[in-house]
Amino acid sequence: MNKSLLLNAFKTTIPVLFGYIPMGMAFGILFNELGFHWIYAALMSLVIYAGAGQFMAVGLLANHAGFMEVAITTLLLNSRHLFYGISLINKFKTHWLRKFYLIFGLTDETYSLLTGTRPPKDKEQTDFYLLITVLNHSYWVIGSTLGAIIGANMHFNTSGLDFTLPALFTVLAIEQYKSVRESWPFMMAGVVAFLSIWLFSRDNMLLMSILLSIIVLLILRLTHKPSDTIKQESV
Incomplete structure (x- = not known):
């Protein structure tokens, strides 16, 4: 894995960087309002890593939801990832921990990048996808941790931050169009x-x-x- 590949992956993930940091901070601040220590927001983003699911968890925890309610709601919310995974079966040409992490780190934004960009070289495809996934994951963890720390030490107005994710999806859709044409x-x-x-x-x-x-x-x-396919x- 060389530096040029890492630089390429970083450039590819810049739109996600500018989306995940503020959105992660918003989550961290909201999670801190539940009364938990800031470290739990960081751990949740590191181990669970589900943006919309984590925001939903804030509401469920605030309302003291039961285990079954949390499980069913989370399943319905994240059912879309089943379709993401099916379309990427042939792209994840690796095994064991690397493949498991690629599956674990497959978010909406990561899926958009994996399907809308091409690796510099075919032989580096898996490394490129892995770097994109790691970078996106790190942005979310950093944002969540910063938000939780800020929320624990000062009051923060989160109005307007809810538009960050739609704006990010708009940018990714434009990038998809440039790629697909x-x-x-x-x-x-x-x-x-x-x-x-x-x-x-x-x-x-x-x-x-x-x-x-x-x-x-x-x-x-x-x-x-069939004739069209031929x-x-x-x-």
């Missing part, structure tokens, strides 16, 4: 998101969007002509 996946995503909000509630929008997207992709796959392969 095809407009139809983004148009389809927009239509599916609109239908999910229209047909279902906002609370269920993410899960239903994923399910509708899978249905649409399966239909496109089944209706795709033609594309020949090109």
Whole structure:
């Protein structure tokens, strides 16, 4: 693993850096308000590493939720990662601890980077993906720790920080478009998101969007002509 590969991975993760640090700080401050020592916020980000899940945990802990409620809510919230993992099976060409860590560190933002960027060399693909995952994880841990320490020592106004994550997703979507250079996946995503909000509630929008997207992709796959596949392969 050389320095140039690390530099490439760092440049790739800069948008996540600017998103994870303030969002991690917001989590750390909110977690500190529950009365826990700041070290627990750092440990939670290190061991659990689930941004949306950790924010949800703050609310559940504040309301003294039971074990089953926490387990079911977390399962529903993170069910989208099942689809992420399936699409990356062929990309994670490694074994044992490295593969386990790549699976453990697969967040929404990391998934976007892994699918939207290419490693400098094919033979360094796994190292590149591993570095991206480690860097993103470290940004979240640093942000959470800083936020918890700040929250333990001073009052902090968190208004406006909730926009950081949507802004980060917007930047990553633009980077995805620059990499793919095809407009139809983004148009389809927009239509599916609109239908999910229209047909279902906002609370269920993410899960239903994923399910509708899978249905649409399966239909496109089944209706795709073999001759078209042969033609594309020949090109």
